[in-house]
Amino acid sequence: MGFAAPAPARILNGDPETMDTVSRTAVFFHAHPDDEALLTAGTMAMLAAQGHRVVLVVATAGERGQADLAPGEELGEARMTEVYKSAALLGCARVVRLGYADSGLSSAGGIADDRPANAFIDCDTEEAAQRLAGLLKEESADLLTIYDPAGGYGHPDHVQVHRVGRRAAEIAGTGIVLEATVNRDPLLKALRLAGRFYRFPPEFDPRTFERAYSPDELITHRVNVRRHIRQKRASMAAHATQATGADVRTLGVFLKIPAPLYRLVFGTEWYVRRDLPLGTRLKHPFDPAPPPGTDPGPDQR
Ligand SMILES: [Zn+2]
Secondary structure, three states, X not given: OOOOOOOXXXXXXXOOOOHHHEOOEEEEEEOOOOXXXXXXXXXXXXXXXXXXXXXXXXXXXXXXXXXXXXXXOOHHHHHHHHHHHHHHHHOOOEEEEXXXXXXXXXXXXXXXXXXXXXXXXXXXXXXXXXXXXXXXXXXOOOEEEEEOOOOOOOOXXXXXXXXXXXXXXXXXXXXXXXXXXXXXXXXXXXXXXXXXXXXXXXXOOHXXXXXXXXXXXXXXXXXXXXXXXXXHHHHHHHHHOXXXXXXXXXXXXXXXXXXXXXXXXXXXXXXXXXXXXXXXXXXXXXOOOOOOOOOOOHHHO
């Protein structure tokens, strides 16, 4: 399911010799509508603005979030409407829904007992990976983003995105696999600061970020997305309008962070590329891997 056919690669600046001038394809794989807003929206907007083809894949429609809906409104459909809006704001060429059911969370934040039949965490990983690999091949994807093995803050569907995504890239031979993450150090600082100005909703505990995502030293890519910060904020806002599930409430809290601080915290997006040595510091998703033994140097930090 999607809304555009893949376009052939095209030369951006007329110089076929230089890889940087060639339009490439990046597939952003997310568990639920709204995950793209927090983790990768700036990178998506940047790549689209640079002429690359950006494809968003969601494993589920996020239909297990809690929400205040109008009578008769169905959460999964409402959230898909939001994700199409977010994708359009970011310049995505195509949105694909894999069609698994949102596995939800138990009240303790673990695996829920009352899962729907087609829950993403119960799927055959190999079969799901084959499906995603089919899309990666169809799109001739140069890059796939997934999550870290812990699934960021640990949602079981996010852990599954890691498993399925890693295997799909293997099958399709996708060259660059980036694990989208958050540098938790500046995020914790901003939340502490924001906590002085207003009261967080009771179900939002900033301490959950203390062990989530990644510490600074594991991160290989720091992508400056400040030029696209308005699009990122608009993407978050697209999700915060209708639904009020747990992730979306988090987005609501982030949207209350004052603009200059928001720019500071969300103006960078972070990725871990596991096939690069620890200490690698790159600025762009398509940056070539530095030759072994290269000192990244202060200008790369
Ligand atoms: Zn999610």
